[in-house]
Amino acid sequence: xxxxxxxxxxxxxxxxxxxxxxxxxxxxxxxxxxxxxxxxxxxxxxxxxxxxxxxxxxxxxxxxxxxxxxxxxxxxxxxxxxxxxxxxxxxxxxxxxxxxxxxxxxxxxxxxxxxxxxxxxxxxxxxxxxxxxxxxxxxxxxxxxxxxxxxxxxxxxxxxxxxxxxxxxxxxxxxxxxxxxxxxxxxxxxxxxxxxxxxxxxxxxxxxxxxxxxxxxxxxxxxxxxxxxxxxxxxxxxxxxx
Numbered sequence: 001x002x003x004x005x006x007x008x009x010x011x012x013x014x015x016x017x018x019x020x021x022x023x024x025x026x027x028x029x030x031x032x033x034x035x036x037x038x039x040x041x042x043x044x045x046x047x048x049x050x051x052x053x054x055x056x057x058x059x060x061x062x063x064x065x066x067x068x069x070x071x072x073x074x075x076x077x078x079x080x081x082x083x084x085x086x087x088x089x090x091x092x093x094x095x096x097x098x099x100x101x102x103x104x105x106x107x108x109x110x111x112x113x114x115x116x117x118x119x120x121x122x123x124x125x126x127x128x129x130x131x132x133x134x135x136x137x138x139x140x141x142x143x144x145x146x147x148x149x150x151x152x153x154x155x156x157x158x159x160x161x162x163x164x165x166x167x168x169x170x171x172x173x174x175x176x177x178x179x180x181x182x183x184x185x186x187x188x189x190x191x192x193x194x195x196x197x198x199x200x201x202x203x204x205x206x207x208x209x210x211x212x213x214x215x216x217x218x219x220x221x222x223x224x225x226x227x228x229x230x231x232x233x234x235x236x237x238x239x240x241x242x
Contacts, residue, residue, distance in 0.1 A: 012054040019048055064199060068185045127224060131234060134219040140237065142230060149237055156233065163233055172236050179232040188235045190228055195235050203239065206231070 126144030133139050141148040145158040155166040162182075163172035170182040178198060180186040186198040195204040195211070204213050209222040211234075226234065 008054060008057045012051070014046075014050045016051070019051060072183075072185060129222060129224040129226060131238075132221045132223075134221060139220075140234060142226065142234075147230075147233060147237070156237070158229055158233060163236075172233065174229055174232055177228065177232075179236050181236075188232060188239070190232055190235075195231075204235070 126146075129142040130138045131140035131142070139150055141150060147156045147158075148154075149156070156171065157164055157166060158174075161174045162170050163174065163179075165171045173180050173182055175186075177191065178186050178189040180198075188203065189196050189198050193206045194202055195206065197203045202214055204211055209225070211220040211222070213219070220238065
């Protein structure tokens, strides 16, 4: 069970216990003529406050789930495909019919087809940037918009605000300073020198050419500076869903 879920259920359990036991003690002492007992009243008040916190957390969780569902349903998953250019038929001069053969017919005009150019994945030369896990070795190789995950030997490329896996399909979508799974919710966002989990808070920090996890369990060294989009893709590939 995650730490946040554990805290929420702790509020629920303490709220039920405090409200029930505090109310019971308060009524018991009152019926026996002992007057208002401060400890029972404090326990009752704390139990009610804990229940209110539990209800607030529950409502917040439902709102976050609804927001994620709305974002997933309204976000475009595929880029619009460019329309193929319309072929224009060359104008052919009309042949004059000879007077002695009025029933002669014009020959049909041959149709000409223009072959569409096939997409090419050749990229201009870029400086190579390596991302190394301290104590392990290089894990990513970045060459401009093309990224190699050296752990799985999978290539990714950044095209606009979409990230594609070569030989596959769309994997991530970049929206401003946030990145999300192509068919899921938002995962990470870049804020200054911090990498935060969306709806989760601080996750890693960037200092110079080093990225360090919040608990210092992992540290990555980058051989050169990267753009914002490259850092977001780096976080999605290295940390996954965290």
